[in-house]
Amino acid sequence: MADKQTENLHADAAGLDARPVAEILALLLSGQAAAVAAVERALPDIAQGARLMADAIAGGGRLVYAGAGSSALMANADGMELPGTYGIPAERILLCMAGGIPTDAHMPGDTEDDGAAGAAAGVTLGAGDLVIAVTASGSTPYPLELARAARRGGARIVAIANNRNAPIFELADASIALLTPPELIAGSTRMGAGTAQKVALNLLSTLAAIQLGQVHDGMMVGLKADNTKLRARAAGIVATIAEVRPAAAIKSLEATGGDTKAAVLVALGQTPGEARAMLATHHGNLRAALARLRLPAANAGEIANQGSSL
Structure with missing residues (x-):
């Protein structure tokens, strides 16, 4: 069908629609499992991308999620969840989607070809910003041109694509190739490619949050507690x-x-002001602040620079 892996026919696709329901579902599930397995090969590159994300936030820059279609939906979902889960300020996150974020089920397909709109969004970005460009094919004009313009302005780029040697990788500081098998529904990248993208994005943002000191012993100490559950x-x-x-x-x-972080220190005997000052000294890293409380004053200097955060 095409030279792109994401457009090729799957070896088990023949007669798919004529098979028993249980067999169809088993094949679809196996496709999802294969997509997740493809992420493992990209773990070193995901680690590199997470470091760039953490550095951007710690340095006062912005995270800019960019894409079109289902790839953009995956990217935007990741970005939208960071403020509530990890306390990353919403104003430090930009969501760029070809044609704009839909407010209903109507999502035009032609907007992904609007490279000019991508470039217009990209020229507003600069040094300190980090673009996370997600495109299954790796050649979608909107995120490609956005990344190109952003890079000219000094922004750094994390590129996620599902085809080897994708053009978007030529612009990237960190290239995350998710080499998922052909889709059982040829070209339907909301399936395997989208699943791999979602997993990779989860790993990227979670590792970045850990490196920013927003996680302590598996608990989200940077969360924004704005409802009863939280x-x-x-x-x-x-x-x-x-x-x-x-x-x-x-x-x-x-x-x-x-x-939450300051409250832990208050519960251990600090005043709110002392707790905030201690966290500021340790770049918002709760573990380092706790170590300062528990170590003799003579050893405090050894941990004064531990951690990094918002």
């Missing part, structure tokens, strides 16, 4: 780390205005 989660985090009763954890959160 307020309860924040209280549980404070109680677990500080080893205090739930009532004390809630009181500490109230004293810090819901700042």
Whole structure:
């Protein structure tokens, strides 16, 4: 069908629509499993991309998610979840989608070819910003031209694509090739390619958040507790780390205005002001701040520069 892996026919596609339902589902599931397996080969490049993401946020820059169609939906979903989950300020995240983010089920396909719109979005970016460009083919005009313009302005690029030697990789500081097999529904990259993209994006942003000090012992200490469930989660985090009763954890959160990291330190005897100052000294890294509390003053200098954060 094409020389792109994402457009080729799958070896098991013949007669797919005439097979028993259970067999169809088993084949579709195997395609999803193969897509996830493809991500493992890209782990070193994902690590490189996560470091770039963490550096951009720590340096005051922005994360710019860019794509078209289903790839953009995967990318935008990742970006939208970072403020609530890890406390990354929403104003530090830009969502760029060909044709704009849909408000209903109508998602025109022709907008992905609008390279001029991509370039117009890219020229607003510069040094310190990081573009995360996601395109299954690796040659979609909108993200390609956005990345090209952003790179000219000094931004760095993480490129995610599902074809080897994709043109987008020529612009990238970190190239994440997710070499998924041909789709069982030829060209339907919302299937295997999209699954691999979603997994890779999850890994990228989660590792970046860990490197920014927004995760402590598997708990999201940077979360924005703006609903009942998350307020309860924040209280549980404070109680677990500080080893205090739930009532004390809630009181500490109230004293810090819901700042989970600071609340942990307050629960351990610091004033809110002292807690915030200690976190600032340690670049927002709670583990380093806790170590400072637990070590003799003579050893404090050894950990003063641990961690990096927002």
